[in-house]
Amino acid sequence: MRHDESRALYDRALSVIPGGVNSSVRATRPYPFFVERGDGAHVVDADGNRYLDYVMGYGPLLYGHDMPDPVRAAVQSHASEGPMYGAPTEIEVDLAEFVARHVPSVEMIRFVNSGTEATVSAVRLARGYTGRDKIVVMQGGYHGAQESTLVEGSFDNAAPSSPGIPSSFAEHTIPVPFNDAAAAERVFEEHGDEIAAVLTEPILANTGIVHPVDGYHERLRELTESHGALLIFDEVITGFRVGGLQCAQGKFGVTPDVTTFGKIVGGGFPVGAIGGRAEILEQFTPAGDVFQSGTFSGHPVTMAAGYETLRYAAENDVYDHVNRLGERLRAGISDIVADQAPAYTVVGTDSMFKTVFTREAPDVDEGAPTCDAGCTQDESCARYDHCPKTGADVAAAETERWERIFWQEMKDAGIFLTPNQFESQFVSYAHTDADVEETLEAYKEAL
Ligand SMILES: Cc1ncc(COP(=O)(O)O)c(C=O)c1O
Secondary structure: OOOOOHHHHHHHHHHHHHHOOOOOOOOOOOOOOOOEEEEEOEEEEEEOEEEOOHHHHHHOOOOOOOOOOHHHHHHHHHHHHOOOOOOOHHHHHHHHHHHHHOOOOOOOEEEEHHHHHHHHHHHHHHHHHHHOOEEEEEOOOOOOOOOOOOOOEOOOOEEEEOOOOOOHHOEEEEEEOOOHHHHHHHHHHHHHHHEEEEEEEOOOOOOOEEOOOOOOHHHHHHHHHHOOOOOEEEEEOOOOOOHHHHHHHHHOOOOOOEEEEEEHHOOOOEEEEEOHHHHHHHOOOOOOOOOOOOOOOOOOOHHHHHHHHHHHHHHHHHHHHHHHHHHHHHHHHHHHHHHHHOOEEEEEOOOEEEEEOOHHHHHHHOOOOOOOOOEEEOOOOOOHHOOOOOOOHHHHHOOOHHHHHHHHHHHHHHEEOOOOOOOOOOOOOOOOOHHHHHHHHHHHHHH
16 A cells, blocks of 8 residues: 555644644544545555445544435535524424434434534533532543533542643543442441532443443443432444434433533534433523523534435334444454454444453453454453453553554455544444444454
């Protein structure tokens, strides 16, 4: 593969864009390939190399790179009619009604422009609604580039995870390990009447992927309810990806008070949203006093893309297709791992997948039951104790091996995976059974 054009573009970019990229995860080593165009499940780079794409824009592209006809038509017509006004439009009501109809926690929804903006607004809403300041987050969880959640450490020793964030932010944030109900109970015992909300992804999708153990979300639900705090599910990744149109909360049967969305709900255009019970959402201005506003919020092109994307999914076999291929991939990778790298753990659900380069192989007897298409924290599985339960378990994996060796080899084989150990990968409606076979062959070679 030649990369001369990408190399030259990166050279130019380094002079005018910090680190040469507009989002830090894109700065792959030694330099990223620059995409010229998408084509179904593939991307083609500036040198004409073609890659089978499982990054899928980090999640938004449920259909791959070709918009279904109704989505394309709606985007084109809304773009050519405006493209935006600073006054409300019918299409934002259509999308709000659609989400409220399908997602259990959502009676009302406010659209914004990114997942980050959604979680910033959700935290402010929870603080305004409860009159409390503290929020509980999961160690290793990610909620975008916001001050209140870029915090690391433990529950009595939290600190900002980036320069530029005053340590006073961390004083109000309590990080706990995911899947550790006892840790959450302890935090509520000590700080119950100061906690505005627990903010968590239903599945940690930016660190692993880490699936919840049985009963964990139910326990968070009980704790928040009994202490007058809100439960916020950050479904920026899992929304309209896990559990289909009902999202992960529908699949797990746990209804949060507030949900944040992003990615798929904007059909590939910049988006975020905060949904939840009406009495909480109505605290936002102008209905209530918690300030929330945005020039581009509810942008007609985004709203049209999101609405037609979700309608298309409701009317076609989209989730059956992507989930079936996701299962085939995870099952196939599980077999390869069992043969070639038994310490590694295959994770994911629905159309998400990843292989965590865990370090210790379980002593699996011949015939002992294992999860056959990715870890779902099944206690009867022989791998249960080795399946990552927390962000720290994933961070303890062979993260350098993923980034420096495995990812590079897969890229050279024409398979574009997320470049670090932490971010999820996604199957789209454009992927085929033949793509899965090709991917498994590449895994066999690279692992
Ligand atoms: C769970 C979660 N929350 C929030 C965000 C931030 O979204 P955005 O990058 O659109 O600001 C992300 C981004 O990947 C995410 O995965």
